[in-house]
Amino acid sequence: MIPKTLFKKANNELEHIGRTVYEDFVEATQTCPQCGFELTATELKDNHEVCTKCGHHFRMNARQRIELIADKDSFTELFADMESVNILSFPGYDEKLRSSRAKSGEREGVVVGEASVGGRRCVMFVMESQFMMGSMGSVVGEKVALAFERATREGLPVLGFTVSGGARMQEGIVSLMQMAKTSGAVKLHSDAGLLYIAVLTDPTTGGVSASFAMEGDIILAEPGALICFAGPRVIEQTIRKKLPKDFQTAEVLLEHGFVDAIAPRNIQKEMLANLLALHEKEESE
Amino acid sequence: MSAAYERVQAARAKGRPTSVDYINNIFTNFQELHGDRRFGDDGAIVAGIGRLSDMPVTIIAQEKGQTTKEKIARNFGSPNPEGYRKALRLMKQAEKFRRPVICFVDTSGAYPGLGAEERGQAEAIAENLMEMMTLRTPIISVLVGEGGSGGALALAVSDEVWMMENSIYSVISPEGCASILWRDAKKVKEASECLRLTAEDLYSLGVIERIIPESGRDFTAAYMNLRTWLKKALDDRAGLSPEELIEKRYQRFRKFGSVSIQNEVD
Structure with a gap:
C-alpha cells in the first residue's frame, strides 16, 4: 500500500522550506x-x-473519539441529517446554532453511528463539546433515543460518550422532556437484556448526568472529568461556602460509588473491547 | 409587567396551598410512610397511601412547607437524593400492590448541595426517570406550584401531567436563565416570557394534558375537580394491561422534540 504521506512530500527544496517555516509559524501550543x-x-x-x-x-472532539475507539473504517454514521429548530423563537438561538455549526463542523451536539470495537458490533453515540457544550435539545435527545431504539431492534450493545453542560435552555420545557424520552429508550434497551456502557467525559453535568449518563449498566469516567448534577458555582452560591478542590471529579465519584472505573485514554479502547467481549452471547443462544 | 412573570410570582406566592393541603383535601385515610431504606428520610417529599374515593392510591408529593419552621424542615421543597429514592421505593410498592400513583410536584429544583452531590443526586433522578417509564401501574402528576427542571421531572414521568392554573414548569428558573444568558439576573421578566413556562404555554406545546382552574384563594372547587378528574383518569385506565399502559407512556414522551431533516448531506 502507498503511504498517504507520499503525496504530501515536497517537490523541491524551496517548497519544502516554505512549508516547514509556515507550519512552525502556525503550530499553536497549549x-x-x-x-x-x-x-x-x-x-x-x-x-x-x-x-x-x-x-x-x-477535551477531545467527537470525530477524534470515534477514531480512537472504533475499529478502523468500521464507523457508519446514522441520523446525520438532523438539525435543531428554534421551536420557542428563543432570542439569539438561531445565531447560536449557526455559530456552533461553524465552530464544531457538526450539525448538532451528538454524533451517532454503528461501529465495531475490538471486532464487536455496537451502536455508538458521542457527544460534542464544541457544539453548545453538548447541551441537550430536541436533536440530541432524538438521536440518542434513536440510537437506543436501533440497538434494541438489532440486539446490539450501546457505547455512549457523554460531555454536556446539561439541558439546552433555549428549547425550554422541550429540552427537559428529552431527559424522560432518552431515559425511556435506555430502559427498553435494558429490559431487552442488552448492554449499555456510558463513558463520562469532562464535563458531564445537569440534565445529561441526571438522565442517560447515569443509566449505564457500566459507567466509566475519564480521569479528572467534572461529573455532577449541579455545577460547583451553583452549589457554592447555595451553601455559601467554598467547595473542596476536585470535589466533583471522576475520582471522587468513584470513591462515592457512582462510577465503576476510571478509563484513561491510553487503555480506554482495550477496556471497552474487553467489556464488550465479556458480554458477548454465544451463537447457540 | 410581564404576564409570565406574574405567574412565576403567583406560583411561589406565600399562602398558596402546598401539596399537603391537596393531600388533606382530596384523599381520605392518608398514612404517611417515611424513608428510603438506604440513607434517611427526606422532609422535602411527603409520601404514603390513602384513598381516592374508594380506591387505595399511593401519593408522593414535594412539599415546601408553609411556616418558616416547616420550610426549613422541608428544605424549601428541594429534595435530596434520599427523597427521590423514597419516592421510587413507594412507586415500586404501589406497583406490587397494583395501586395507582398520584404525584404532586412543587419544587424550585433538586437540592444543589454538597451532600446531595456526594449521595448521587444525578443518579437518583436518572433512576426515577427510567423506572417510572416502565412502572406497571398508572401514574398521574399534578404540578401545584413550581416545577423546577429535573428535580420536578423525577416525579412527572407519568401517563398524564396536569398543571394548576397558576403553576409553572420549566427547564431552568427564570433567574438562572437570565443570569446565564444575559449575565443579568434582573432580566428575569424577559426570561420568564422566553421560557414559555405557564400552564397555557405547556398546554399549547402538548406537554401537559389538563389545566386545573383556580379561583383566587379558595381552592375548594379546585380540590373537588381534581378528585373527580383523577378518579376518571384512573377509571379510564383500569382496562389497560400494564404493557399497554407502558407503551402509551413511552409514546407520550417519545413524541417530544422538534427537528428539521436536512436532505443534502455534506
Whole structure:
C-alpha cells in the first residue's frame, strides 16, 4: 500500500522550506492546566489530547473519539441529517446554532453511528463539546433515543460518550422532556437484556448526568472529568461556602460509588473491547 | 409587567396551598410512610397511601412547607437524593400492590448541595426517570406550584401531567436563565416570557394534558375537580394491561422534540 504521506512530500527544496517555516509559524501550543507544560497541537493530537507530561486529559472532539475507539473504517454514521429548530423563537438561538455549526463542523451536539470495537458490533453515540457544550435539545435527545431504539431492534450493545453542560435552555420545557424520552429508550434497551456502557467525559453535568449518563449498566469516567448534577458555582452560591478542590471529579465519584472505573485514554479502547467481549452471547443462544 | 412573570410570582406566592393541603383535601385515610431504606428520610417529599374515593392510591408529593419552621424542615421543597429514592421505593410498592400513583410536584429544583452531590443526586433522578417509564401501574402528576427542571421531572414521568392554573414548569428558573444568558439576573421578566413556562404555554406545546382552574384563594372547587378528574383518569385506565399502559407512556414522551431533516448531506 502507498503511504498517504507520499503525496504530501515536497517537490523541491524551496517548497519544502516554505512549508516547514509556515507550519512552525502556525503550530499553536497549549499550556497544560494541570502541570503547566507547553504542548504543541501535534504532540497533543498524537497523544489523544492527553498531556505527555502529567496525563491530564484535554477535551477531545467527537470525530477524534470515534477514531480512537472504533475499529478502523468500521464507523457508519446514522441520523446525520438532523438539525435543531428554534421551536420557542428563543432570542439569539438561531445565531447560536449557526455559530456552533461553524465552530464544531457538526450539525448538532451528538454524533451517532454503528461501529465495531475490538471486532464487536455496537451502536455508538458521542457527544460534542464544541457544539453548545453538548447541551441537550430536541436533536440530541432524538438521536440518542434513536440510537437506543436501533440497538434494541438489532440486539446490539450501546457505547455512549457523554460531555454536556446539561439541558439546552433555549428549547425550554422541550429540552427537559428529552431527559424522560432518552431515559425511556435506555430502559427498553435494558429490559431487552442488552448492554449499555456510558463513558463520562469532562464535563458531564445537569440534565445529561441526571438522565442517560447515569443509566449505564457500566459507567466509566475519564480521569479528572467534572461529573455532577449541579455545577460547583451553583452549589457554592447555595451553601455559601467554598467547595473542596476536585470535589466533583471522576475520582471522587468513584470513591462515592457512582462510577465503576476510571478509563484513561491510553487503555480506554482495550477496556471497552474487553467489556464488550465479556458480554458477548454465544451463537447457540 | 410581564404576564409570565406574574405567574412565576403567583406560583411561589406565600399562602398558596402546598401539596399537603391537596393531600388533606382530596384523599381520605392518608398514612404517611417515611424513608428510603438506604440513607434517611427526606422532609422535602411527603409520601404514603390513602384513598381516592374508594380506591387505595399511593401519593408522593414535594412539599415546601408553609411556616418558616416547616420550610426549613422541608428544605424549601428541594429534595435530596434520599427523597427521590423514597419516592421510587413507594412507586415500586404501589406497583406490587397494583395501586395507582398520584404525584404532586412543587419544587424550585433538586437540592444543589454538597451532600446531595456526594449521595448521587444525578443518579437518583436518572433512576426515577427510567423506572417510572416502565412502572406497571398508572401514574398521574399534578404540578401545584413550581416545577423546577429535573428535580420536578423525577416525579412527572407519568401517563398524564396536569398543571394548576397558576403553576409553572420549566427547564431552568427564570433567574438562572437570565443570569446565564444575559449575565443579568434582573432580566428575569424577559426570561420568564422566553421560557414559555405557564400552564397555557405547556398546554399549547402538548406537554401537559389538563389545566386545573383556580379561583383566587379558595381552592375548594379546585380540590373537588381534581378528585373527580383523577378518579376518571384512573377509571379510564383500569382496562389497560400494564404493557399497554407502558407503551402509551413511552409514546407520550417519545413524541417530544422538534427537528428539521436536512436532505443534502455534506
